[in-house]
Amino acid sequence: MIEVREIGRVKSKFKERKDPFEMKKHKSSLIIDKEYEEGLYRIEERxxxxxxxxxxxxxxxxxxxPTYNGEVRGVFASRSPHRPSSIGLTTVKLLExxxxELIVKGLDAIDGTPILDIKPFSLSMDDKEKEEIGNEYxxxxxxxxxxxxxxxQDLKSLLIQAASLHGHFCPGLALGVMAGSYSIKKMGWRSEGLxxxxxxxxxxxxxxxxxQYTTGCTFGNNSLIYRDYGKTAFTLTQRDGEGMRMIVKKNFYETLQRNFPxxxxxxxxxxxxxxxxxxxxxxFRELAQETSFAIIKYDIEQLFDIQQIETSIPEYARMHDSLVxxxxxxxxxxxxxxxxxxQTYCIPCGNGKYHELNGEGIITKS
Ligand SMILES: [Zn+2]
Ligand SMILES: [Zn+2]
Structure with missing residues (x-):
């Protein structure tokens, strides 16, 4: 029989298990039983x-x-709390x-969790090695x-990243980031870019x-479909056509005028x-940025109408031969x-009809 001892308990604001990524953002304490306190000697150097x-x-x-994000994995290939030995292992930052009492950040254990052991985390790998592992991943x-x-649901970081694609901060981008990340999380789907x-x-x-940024469905990977209806709306769907449609509430512009005059x-x-x-x-840039970061703090239901729908979707994009x-x-x-x-001509040489997507929408030209 293996004997494992409880050396202390976790003190946390989380009384029940939440999203581990959310939990890890907060501080918590490890309260070590007095009889084991001497074992903490010089731990603060770590x-x-x-x-x-x-x-x-x-x-x-x-x-x-299924794991937390819906992928099916074996228990030993996951961090699930439901395991034969019920043991959790997390690396945390020791703050004080x-x-x-050890005050730490990054622990994903709830209030009252029994602590079995603590070890210093040694970085035997140098930064180059870590970077390589990160890149491989x-x-x-x-x-x-x-x-x-x-x-x-770290909308602030997502908005900053999305702006690196978009070029500026604006309420429209903020709404897109909110809708895209909400629907991806809600549906539990992930884009393979295919x-x-x-x-x-x-x-x-x-x-x-x-x-595009949050759903990973882009113009270039053929997963972004543009229906030129002129509505600030989008649908996230799987190949069976079932999905979630989100449209910005019709009073959004009044909300904007009232709260950000x-x-x-x-x-x-x-x-x-x-x-x-x-x-x-x-x-203008300053205010647009300020307004965007304020908008992402709204509840999603305040800004969007959300419905489950079924829609027609195109077939997988076909491959075509090339001509000269x-x-x-x-x-x-x-x-x-x-x-x-x-003669075999391309569109511009043969004055053929074509469609152009520009600021006006999809325009037919020749
Ligand atoms: Zn913009
Ligand atoms: Zn030509």
Whole structure:
């Protein structure tokens, strides 16, 4: 028989298990029993420690099942609390020692969890090695960082990242980030970047960049479908056409004017009337940024109408052969041929009809 001793208990504001990524953002304490206090001698010299604890509330376990994000894995390939030995292991940052109390950050154990052991975490790997492991992981799961932020609903970090794609902060982008990350978390789906899930956007304004960034459905991976309805709305769907549609509430602009009057006024000047003195633009950017970060703090139901829907979705994008234009010599997709007098021409050389997606929507041109 193996004997394991309880050396203390966790003190945490979390009385029950929540999203571990959310839990890890908060401080908690390890209260070590007085009889073991001497064992903490010089622990404060360490920045990180590993805490072994007992999942005391978990009673049953399955050897294989869905993990927190819905993926099916074996118990030993997951961090599930339901395990044959009910032991948890987490590396935490040691912030402070107060006698027999260790104040830590990064622990995902609830209040009252029995602590079994503590060990200093030694970084035997150098930074280069760690970076390489990180890169290998990111190569296998390129969107892992975004998914982590979505799981933790860290909208602030997501908005900052999305703006690196979009180029500026604005309420439209903020709404897109909110809608995209909400729906991905709610549906528990993840984009493989191979059309396994699709985003159908109904506008091509700033909102759609927030959607592309958070859902991983983009113009280039054929998972972003644009329906030119001119509505600030989007649907996240799987290949069976079942999905979730979110549309910005029709009173959003009144909400914006009422709660952010300074931004609404400067928007009118800069965007509608195209007044653009350098001072005005600086102020505009400042207010747009401030407003965006304020908007992401709203409850999703305050800003969006949300419905479960079924919609028609296109087939997987087909591969087409290429042809070479008889006039300009450039190669082009065979479905885009503008034939003229038995010659094979590309669209511009043969004056063919085409569609252009621009600020006005989808425009047919020739
Ligand atoms: Zn924008
Ligand atoms: Zn040509």
């Amino acid at each position: 920045d990180y420690i590993q805490v072994l604890f007992n999942f005391h509330l978990s009673q049953d376990y399955k050897l294989k099942g 020692r107060r006698d027999n 990111n190569k296998k799961n390129p969107r892992v960082k975004i998914l982590k932020l979505i799981r933790a 059309e396994n899930i699709l985003s159908i956007v109904e506008t091509n304004n700033c909102f759609s960049d927030g959607i 300074e931004y609404a006024a400067i928007y009118e000047k800069v965007i509608t009337k195209r007044e653009n003195s350098p001072q005005l633009l600086t102020k 234009c008889d006039k300009c010599g450039e190669s082009f997709m065979e479905t885009r041929m503008a034939k003229e007098n038995h």
